[in-house]
Amino acid sequence: MSASTGSGSSLRSARLKIWRGTSRENGRYEEFDVAFEDGDSVLDGLVRIRMRQQPDLAIRFSCFNANVCKECTMLIDGEVQYACIAKLHPGLIQLDPVPNLPVLRDLVTDSLSHKERF
Amino acid sequence: MDEVIELATDVLVAGGGGAGMFAAIAAARNGAKAILIDKNVVGRGGASIMAQMTCAAALGETEPDDPQLHLADTLAAGRGLCNEGLAALLCEGAPKRIRELETWKVNWARADNGRINQVLAPGHSRKRCVYVDFLSTGAAICAALRNKVSRNPDIRRLSNVSLTDVVTRDGEAIGAVGFDVGSAAPVVIKASAVVLAMGGMTKMFKRTTSPNNLAGEGVGIALRAGARLVDLEFLQFYPNGHLAPRMVGLDPTTWEPTRVKLGGRLLNGKGEEFLDRYGEAQGEGYSTTRDALTYAIYKEVESGRGSPHGGVYLSFQHIPESALQAALGPVIEIFKRNNIDLTRQPVEVFPIAHYQMGGVEVDTEMASCVPGLYAAGELAGGANGANRLSGNALPEALVFGERAGERAARSAALRKVPDWDMKAAGAQLELIRAVRGQNAGHGPSPGALMSEVKELMWQKVGPFRTAQALSEAQDRLCSMRERELPAAAVSGERTHNASLVEWFELRNGLVAAQALALSALNRRESRGAHQRDDFPATNVQYEKSQRLSLANGRLVSSFEGLPP
Numbered sequence: 001m002s003a004s005t006g007s008g009s010s011l012r013s014a015r016l017k018i019w020r021g022t023s024r025e026n027g028r029y030e031e032f033d034v035a036f037e038d039g040d041s042v043l044d045g046l047v048r049i050r051m052r053q054q055p056d057l058a059i060r061f062s063c064f065n066a067n068v069c070k071e072c073t074m075l076i077d078g079e080v081q082y083a084c085i086a087k088l089h090p091g092l093i094q095l096d097p098v099p100n101l102p103v104l105r106d107l108v109t110d111s112l113s114h115k116e117r118f
Numbered sequence: 119m120d121e122v123i124e125l126a127t128d129v130l131v132a133g134g135g136g137a138g139m140f141a142a143i144a145a146a147r148n149g150a151k152a153i154l155i156d157k158n159v160v161g162r163g164g165a166s167i168m169a170q171m172t173c174a175a176a177l178g179e180t181e182p183d184d185p186q187l188h189l190a191d192t193l194a195a196g197r198g199l200c201n202e203g204l205a206a207l208l209c210e211g212a213p214k215r216i217r218e219l220e221t222w223k224v225n226w227a228r229a230d231n232g233r234i235n236q237v238l239a240p241g242h243s244r245k246r247c248v249y250v251d252f253l254s255t256g257a258a259i260c261a262a263l264r265n266k267v268s269r270n271p272d273i274r275r276l277s278n279v280s281l282t283d284v285v286t287r288d289g290e291a292i293g294a295v296g297f298d299v300g301s302a303a304p305v306v307i308k309a310s311a312v313v314l315a316m317g318g319m320t321k322m323f324k325r326t327t328s329p330n331n332l333a334g335e336g337v338g339i340a341l342r343a344g345a346r347l348v349d350l351e352f353l354q355f356y357p358n359g360h361l362a363p364r365m366v367g368l369d370p371t372t373w374e375p376t377r378v379k380l381g382g383r384l385l386n387g388k389g390e391e392f393l394d395r396y397g398e399a400q401g402e403g404y405s406t407t408r409d410a411l412t413y414a415i416y417k418e419v420e421s422g423r424g425s426p427h428g429g430v431y432l433s434f435q436h437i438p439e440s441a442l443q444a445a446l447g448p449v450i451e452i453f454k455r456n457n458i459d460l461t462r463q464p465v466e467v468f469p470i471a472h473y474q475m476g477g478v479e480v481d482t483e484m485a486s487c488v489p490g491l492y493a494a495g496e497l498a499g500g501a502n503g504a505n506r507l508s509g510n511a512l513p514e515a516l517v518f519g520e521r522a523g524e525r526a527a528r529s530a531a532l533r534k535v536p537d538w539d540m541k542a543a544g545a546q547l548e549l550i551r552a553v554r555g556q557n558a559g560h561g562p563s564p565g566a567l568m569s570e571v572k573e574l575m576w577q578k579v580g581p582f583r584t585a586q587a588l589s590e591a592q593d594r595l596c597s598m599r600e601r602e603l604p605a606a607a608v609s610g611e612r613t614h615n616a617s618l619v620e621w622f623e624l625r626n627g628l629v630a631a632q633a634l635a636l637s638a639l640n641r642r643e644s645r646g647a648h649q650r651d652d653f654p655a656t657n658v659q660y661e662k663s664q665r666l667s668l669a670n671g672r673l674v675s676s677f678e679g680l681p682p
Binding site for chain 1: 123158159160162163164167168256257268275276277278298300301303305329330331363364365366367368369456457563564565566569607609611613614615616617
């Protein structure tokens, strides 16, 4: 959904190393190259990977980049961050599910209060 | 075979934004047990939480005001098509809801004299809009409602539940069907009344201010249940949507409140003021309504005088840094993180899909024509006619949500739906089971189809329309709905299967998109947010509402007072 498609912005490439699996033990890392423009977020990159390469990659978000829904929280190069605000940069970026919560799939953890679940 | 999760309640509310949360609170305080579901997270999904600034209510705190004046402004902005009963309900109900939220600890910004600070927003004749600093109005309202909802023992919240169908029997709503996103387990909720508060369909446009969950599913679900739609062709494009440079961490609607507050200048690609070329859209008073401003920006770019990314400039360079700092506070830091320095450079803006004026046809009880089925918030059509005033969306969510919840609770008490046989939901449940794993690995992904729909809607069903582009869109949408969606590949995974969620978004969202394209094709005039390049004038013969229903899978349109 990047708005910047016109002139003046240079396309670069990041390599996202993403945890794929249904728990912390049962899974593996997969790497994806993603083209980006200056200012694009990690979430922009993940959405592009889902659309063009790997539709089954599990991520979670709602507000996209307004910084209100908090759903896209993940571990980015070892730090807990919102993927919608963290910027892509050239080179390797490692993405893991947030620690201390059960992993549901890939980067999605069971973050809901028990009262909001079945 | 998947085990079905089976629940029962008095009032089922679908959609955990402002309207849905208020509906659940109102249902509970009128004696009902309520279940409140959201595809994302209750209280965090939806559009309300993203609202930054204005919430209109004739409180008369900053200057004398009256709900009747608010109503007159709303009707004028609606270009002759507001449902006056709904508009009056919105304007008369807003002050009470704002005061109530204050008792629920929403800290409305206050002036030095201690009174609630009300500011002027475009199209309003009085200083009427309340807000929470800085740009946190929607977030503050949702936090307060979330708090009320979570402490209410009569409300059960269920997040990550995707609603797929309302279940009807003899033409009446008796509950709903969906699935748990976490496990793909089918869910049946038997209910004596159902309130749909699932927002609009702005996600179906490439450039949008929408969160990821507003795919028009409420529109599709209501149509399938037998409800009618009204004036769906009116979809508001927010004039000053952020375009470039890439900015994250702030909603793309940031610039309009900032422009109004500080007096930002809109300039074309040559650095010239241009609003004075477009009649109504004068540059000085910031009173221009959204439809007129969108028109001016679009036409300026079309004339070849756009900015490098195909928009126009919004400049604050004439404003001293200290004034920017005082007005924007912590937001300046977010701009900095995005390499935006307003003292040195303008930003580029362009209209962006923002809000659906049309929607499910309801009366002032928020009841659709299907007994037991209610709609509220953005999904309820008609209050705003052909163009919504800045600041009217939040009070609409609060007032209509409250009304829907209260009436649904009363109705539920009277028409207790008896425990029904699960066979009534058999076909809908079977669909959920059948779609998971369909064509796995063979065919387009629902996500890729969604990308195409967004591009198509943006290119052909945007604010400026022609019969040709709309017909092309219709053909493409029809093919997607009838051929490509059934052939789409959905993996067989149970746990958090995003393709399954997107498939059902498209199942209902494509019907919504078709309904919008058809409505726009039928309205052969230009009015408010609906501009036809092939019918550029407003035509008094079309000063009437268009209704749509679904009959045997086909959309049927009729204009008020005209034979179908």
